[in-house]
Amino acid sequence: MSTHSHAHDDHHGHDHGDGASHGTFNSYLIGFILSVILTAIPFWLVMDGVLDSKVATAAWIMGLGVVQIVVHMVYFLHMNTKSEGGWNMLALIFTLVIVAIAIAGSLWVMYHLNTNMMPQMDHEMIRSFG
Amino acid sequence: MTMANTTASQTEAPVFYLKEEHHPQNGTMLGFWLYLMSDCLIFAILFATHGVLGRNYAAGPSPADLFDLELVAINTSMLLFSSITYGFAMLAMEKGSIKGTQMWLAITGLFGIAFVGLELYEFHHLWHIGATPMRSGFLSSFYTLVATHGLHVTFGIIWLVTLMVQVGKRGLVPENKRRLMCLSLFWHFLDVIWIGVFSVVYLLGVLG
Numbered sequence: 391m392s393t394h395s396h397a398h399d400d401h402h403g404h405d406h407g408d409g410a411s412h413g414t415f416n417s418y419l420i421g422f423i424l425s426v427i428l429t430a431i432p433f434w435l436v437m438d439g440v441l442d443s444k445v446a447t448a449a450w451i452m453g454l455g456v457v458q459i460v461v462h463m464v465y466f467l468h469m470n471t472k473s474e475g476g477w478n479m480l481a482l483i484f485t486l487v488i489v490a491i492a493i494a495g496s497l498w499v500m501y502h503l504n505t506n507m508m509p510q511m512d513h514e515m516i517r518s519f520g
Numbered sequence: 521m522t523m524a525n526t527t528a529s530q531t532e533a534p535v536f537y538l539k540e541e542h543h544p545q546n547g548t549m550l551g552f553w554l555y556l557m558s559d560c561l562i563f564a565i566l567f568a569t570h571g572v573l574g575r576n577y578a579a580g581p582s583p584a585d586l587f588d589l590e591l592v593a594i595n596t597s598m599l600l601f602s603s604i605t606y607g608f609a610m611l612a613m614e615k616g617s618i619k620g621t622q623m624w625l626a627i628t629g630l631f632g633i634a635f636v637g638l639e640l641y642e643f644h645h646l647w648h649i650g651a652t653p654m655r656s657g658f659l660s661s662f663y664t665l666v667a668t669h670g671l672h673v674t675f676g677i678i679w680l681v682t683l684m685v686q687v688g689k690r691g692l693v694p695e696n697k698r699r700l701m702c703l704s705l706f707w708h709f710l711d712v713i714w715i716g717v718f719s720v721v722y723l724l725g726v727l728g
Binding site: 412413414415418419421422425426429432433435436437444447448451452454455458459462463466467474477478481482484485488489492493495496497500 | 547549550553569603608711719723728
């Protein structure tokens with residue numbers, strides 16, 4: 391511990407050793423147990439066909455996936471609003487916005503492109519066969 | 521001492537701002553986080569591609585025909601175990617235990633190798649039954665997304681072995697601690713990406 395304390399014992403050196411927050415045995419264990427539960431439920435839902443509705447099952451899978459990602463972020467990646475003076479969180483939020491635009495935008499545009507293209511393609515196919 | 525510093529910095533305003541700018545680790549951890557966020561964008565685009573192409577089977581096999589969810593569940597647990605064992609390696613590092621750090625890193629590496637091995641086994645099996653990337657849009661995007669993740673894990677394992685050697689040679693010096701913390705972020709980040717993969721590609725795929 392003495393090897394690095396000289397670098398920044400001027401501020402918050404006592405708080406967290408290397409300037410980033412670390413987990414404890416308990417926090418890793420809590421994160422792990424939560425992850426196991428959050429992984430097991432969606433697999434169980436699909437493998438045993440628990441719910442009759444496919445839409446409901448899909449919604450549960452996505453919902454539990456998002457919760458598990460948050461669990462990993464908090465317990466394994468130690469994300470909080472204070473690490474690196476808040477820049478970590480700001481970068482994460484920016485990335486999430488871009489990710490949401492990229493994924494939702496792609497699906498939206500391509501779905502409509504597909505729908506709009508279909509009749510014409512059918513028409514051409516019929517013509518080429520006829 | 522902390523009190524004295526605080527009062528001194530409050531009386532001299534420029535010093536106060538300088539102290540805020542000064543940060544331990546020279547910003548490596550923030551820089552690495554930014555790299556991970558850019559990596560996240562790569563995966564986002566691959567997920568978007570799979571979202572668009574994921575139902576284009578071209579009269580070929582669908583996810584329900586191909587995927588063995590029990591294998592995927594085992595694979596997922598490998599990655600989950602490796603996440604907590606990497607956490608234990610970090611705890612050993614904080615205690616200053618070189619042997620403990622190396623032991624937990626080795627266990628993490630073995631789980632990682634098991635994960636990559638199972639994934640290669642799955643790919644080999646799929647390839648063998650004719651489900652190659654050339655077969656359909658679904659399979660193209662599936663292989664691209666899952667193999668990119670697998671490649672990341674493979675490089676993570678190489679990095680992990682490198683750090684085991686470095687820790688063995690130089691001990692837990694600040695540089696090695698910083699590298700271990702970077703790999704920690706990388707490794708847990710890959711587990712986060714895998715949550716998306718097993719949820720969207722495997723479970724939603726098999727659900728149909």
